[in-house]
Amino acid sequence: MGGSEQGLRGVPETIPVAIWPEIRTMLLSESPEPVILEPDPADWPGRPVSLQPRSFMRTRISAGLVVLAAGLVSMSTTPLASGQAKTGPKLLYGHDLQVRPGGEKEFAKAAKIGVEWFQAEVDAGDTDSPKLIPYTIGISETGFVGVYPGGPVGTDKKCKWVAAHDLSVRKSGEKDFTQKTKMFGVEVNRDLGTNELIYTAESGSIAFAPVPGNLATEKGPKWHHALEAKVRGLEESTFENAKAVGLEVFRDENTGGLIYITENGAIATAAAPATAPDPKKPLPPKSLYGLILKARAAGETEFTASTKRIGLEVFEDPNANTLLYITSTGAIAVIPNPGTLATVEPKKAVTWKPGLNLSVRKAGDKDFEKAKKYAVEIYRDNRTGAMIFLAETGSIAVLPK
Numbered sequence: 036m037g038g039s040e041q042g043l044r045g046v047p048e049t050i051p052v053a054i055w056p057e058i059r060t061m062l063l064s065e066s067p068e069p070v071i072l073e074p075d076p077a078d079w080p081g082r083p084v085s086l087q088p089r090s091f092m093r094t095r096i097s098a099g100l101v102v103l104a105a106g107l108v109s110m111s112t113t114p115l116a117s118g119q120a121k122t123g124p125k126l127l128y129g130h131d132l133q134v135r136p137g138g139e140k141e142f143a144k145a146a147k148i149g150v151e152w153f154q155a156e157v158d159a160g161d162t163d164s165p166k167l168i169p170y171t172i173g174i175s176e177t178g179f180v181g182v183y184p185g186g187p188v189g190t191d192k193k194c195k196w197v198a199a200h201d202l203s204v205r206k207s208g209e210k211d212f213t214q215k216t217k218m219f220g221v222e223v224n225r226d227l228g229t230n231e232l233i234y235t236a237e238s239g240s241i242a243f244a245p246v247p248g249n250l251a252t253e254k255g256p257k258w259h260h261a262l263e264a265k266v267r268g269l270e271e272s273t274f275e276n277a278k279a280v281g282l283e284v285f286r287d288e289n290t291g292g293l294i295y296i297t298e299n300g301a302i303a304t305a306a307a308p309a310t311a312p313d314p315k316k317p318l319p320p321k322s323l324y325g326l327i328l329k330a331r332a333a334g335e336t337e338f339t340a341s342t343k344r345i346g347l348e349v350f351e352d353p354n355a356n357t358l359l360y361i362t363s364t365g366a367i368a369v370i371p372n373p374g375t376l377a378t379v380e381p382k383k384a385v386t387w388k389p390g391l392n393l394s395v396r397k398a399g400d401k402d403f404e405k406a407k408k409y410a411v412e413i414y415r416d417n418r419t420g421a422m423i424f425l426a427e428t429g430s431i432a433v434l435p436k
Contacts, residue, residue, distance in 0.1 A: 123155065124153040124154060124155035124172070124391060124393070125153060125154045125155065126151065126152075126153055127151075127152040127153060127154060127171075127188060127192070127228060127229075128151075128152055128192050128228065129149060129150060129151040129152065129395075129396055130149075130150050130152075130194045130224075130226070131147045131148070131149055131398040131399065132147070132148050132149075132150055132194065132222065132224060132233070132235045132398075133145040133146070133147055133148075133222065134146050134147075134148055134220055134221070134222045134235050134236065134237045135199065135220045135222070135237070136220050136237050137201050137202070137203075137217070137218030137219045137220040137237065138201055138218055138220070139220060146237060147398035147399065148175055148176060148177070148235060148239055148398055149175065149176040149395060149396050149397050149398040149399075149400065150173055150174065150175045150176070150233070150235070150241060150395075151173065151174055151393065151394070151395050151396065152171060152172075152173050152226070152228070152229070153171070153172050153173075153174075153391075153393060154169065154170070154171050154172075154185050154188070155169070155170060155172065155185075155391070156168060156169045156170065156185070157170060157388055157389075157413055157422060158388060159415065159420070159422055159434075159436070161386075161415075161417070161420075162386070168184070168185070168434075169184070169185025169186070170182055170183065170184060170185045170422075170434055171183055171184070171185050171186070171229055171231070171243075172391075172393070172411070172424065172432070173233065173241055173243065174241075174393050174395050174409060174411070174426070175235070175239045175240070175241050175395065176239065176395045176396070176397050176398065176407060177238070177239030177240075177428070178239075178395075178407075178409045178426050178427070178428035178430055179238075179239050179240040179241050179301070179366070179426070179428070179430040180241070180411060180424055180426050180430050180431070180432045181233070181241045181242050181243045181432050182243070182422075182424050182432040182433070182434050183229075183231055183243045183245075183434070184434070186229060188228050188229055189227060189228055189229075189230065191227045191228065192226075192227060192228035193227050193228075194224045194225065194226050194227065194233070195224060195225045195227060196222070196223075196224050196225075197223040197224060197225050197232065197250070197252055197289065198222075198223045198252050198253060198254065198287075198289045199220065199221065199222050199223065200220075200221045200223070200255065200256045200285070200287070200294070201218050201219075201220060201221075201256075202218065202219050202220075202221055202256060202283065202285055202294065202296050203216045203217065203218045203219075203283070204216070204217055204218075204219060204281060204282070204283045204296050204297065204298050204300075205261065205281050205283065205298070206281045206298045207263050207278075207279035207280060207281040207298065208279070208281075209281065217298065219236055219237055219238065219296060219300045220236070220237045221234055221235065221236045221237070221294070221296070221302065222234075222235050223235075223287070223289065225246060225250075230246055231243050231244070231245065231246065232244045232245070232246055232290065232304075234294065234302055234304060236296070236300050236301070236302045237300065238299065238300030238301065238302075240300055240301045240302045240366070240430070241302070242294075242302045242303050242304045243304065244290060244292050244304040246290075247290050247291060247292075249291075250289060250290060251288065251289040251290075252289060253289075254287075254288035254289045255288060256285035256286065256287055256288065256294065257285060257286045257288055258283070258284075258285055258286075258314075259284040259285055259286045259293060259307070259311060259312070259354075259355070260284050260311075260312050260314065260317045260354045260355070261281070261282065261283050261284065261317060262281075262282045262284070262317070262319075262320050262350075262352065262354075262359075263279045263280065263281055263282070263320075264279070264280050264282060264320055264348065264350055264359065264361050265277040265278065265279045265280075265322075265348070266278050266279075266280060266346060266347070266348050266361055266362070266363050266365075267325055267346060267348065268346065268363070269327055269344055269346055269363075274322070278363070280297050280298060280299075280361060280365050281297065281298040282295055282296065282297050282298070282359075282367070283295075283296055284296075284352075284354070284355065286307055286311070291307055292304055292305065292306055292307055293305045293306070293307045293355060293357075293369075295359070295367055295369050297361075297365050297366075297367055298365070299365040301365055301366045301367050301430075302367070303359075303367045303368050303369040304369065305355060305357050305369040305370075305371070306371065307355065308354075308355050308356055312354040312355075317354055318353040318354050320350040320351065320352055320353075320359065321350060321351040321353065322348065322349075322350055323349045323350060323351055323358070323376065323418075324348075324349050324384070324418065325346065325347065325348045325349065326346070326347050326349075326384060326385065327344050327345070327346050327347075328344070328345055328347065328385065328412065328414060328423070328425055329342045329343065329344055329345075329412070330342070330343050330344075330345050330410065330412050330425050330426065330427045330429075331343070331390070331410050331412065331427065332410055332427050333392050333408040333409055333410040333427065334392075334408070334410075335410065343427065345362055345363055345364070345425060345429050346362065346363040347360055347361060347362045347363065347425075347431065348360075348361055349416075349418075351372060352369075352372075356371070356372045357369050357370065357371060357372055358370050358371070358372050358373070358419065360423070360431055360433050361431075362425075362429045362430075362431050363429065364428070364429030364430070365429075366428075366429050366430045366431050367431065368423075368431045368432050368433040369433075370419070370421055370433050370434075370435040371435055373419050373420070373421075373435070373436065376418040376419060377417060377418050377419070377420070379417045379418055383417060384416075384417055384418065385414040385415060385416055385417060385423070386414065386415040386417060387412070387413075387414055388413040388414065388415060388422070389413065390410060390411055390412040390413050391410070391411040391413070392408055392409070392410055392411075393408065393409055393410075393411060394406040394407065394408045394409075395407050395408075395409065409426055409427055409428065410426070410427045411424055411425065411426045411427070412424075412425045412426075413425075416433075419435070419436060420435075420436030421433050421434060421435050421436055422434040
């Protein structure tokens, strides 16, 4: 599939009002109060590792359709308070991305996953210093989100295939890689419109990464390190009975960056450290803090007692100098380690921002008649200054400060 384009779905000529992307304001007088979970003082050892597998590259097969791109669609919204975005997200375009299952060389068995691209802006400043920043958000038909800084959109809006990876991920407690270890297929494409790489896993999870100047193709991944991260339940204050999630981290030899992947196939990307960790002595993740955040469903206008609550933990990964956000659903996001965290009062750990309702077409659908709508809440993490995008599905993306 080298050099070919994935299927582009432009903006339809007419979009029913009911599916417009929109800013989700909050009808309650106060923002939803987060539940703050402090780290458990008990540590646990890093995952023992006995293998450093290099997954083989799968054959590239020419496939995909070239479809004419359409322009941006502007969406108007109700005026918001000072410092908040004054327009709703702009639908850029959508792509049908093919993803082969782990171990599959041919595209005949590949799944097609629809992904939509939107651009918007958010107030990323603190209470006293509003700061509007543009961002681009992608969302897959399965409700996984990814985010990166906004920028100009080029005239060529196709998606060009770059590489594919087979990534084996051990479950929590699984010491060695074996024939039974789950392998996930991950495809890498270059979105020419925003000039960003998109990683798409067979699970439907997506992640974005900058395009390096020395981008290569057809190189395989190299195992980097592994972690087990524990996520406390909504009623748990310690990690004693917390659910552990297995993660593997690989270096993408095509970009030089890292790919984080969990045992359920959720992915995230990060820059790689200058020196790889000792594979025989990986450092355990360091628990920093936890949060329980509310996430409304699409169409749910208010936060109520029955609004879904999603737990998430924030860890430092000393093997890569990153911060890892992981939710109770096993979704992850990774940002550079900012170093010193701001000291905040528990009730001011996050600041709620107007969220989004985003509609996503299934692969193959050209219009939005049957599109699925997902809600995405936006919170500012006041310890790091990063913006948390939390979907109703439990998927998470984080835009660093």
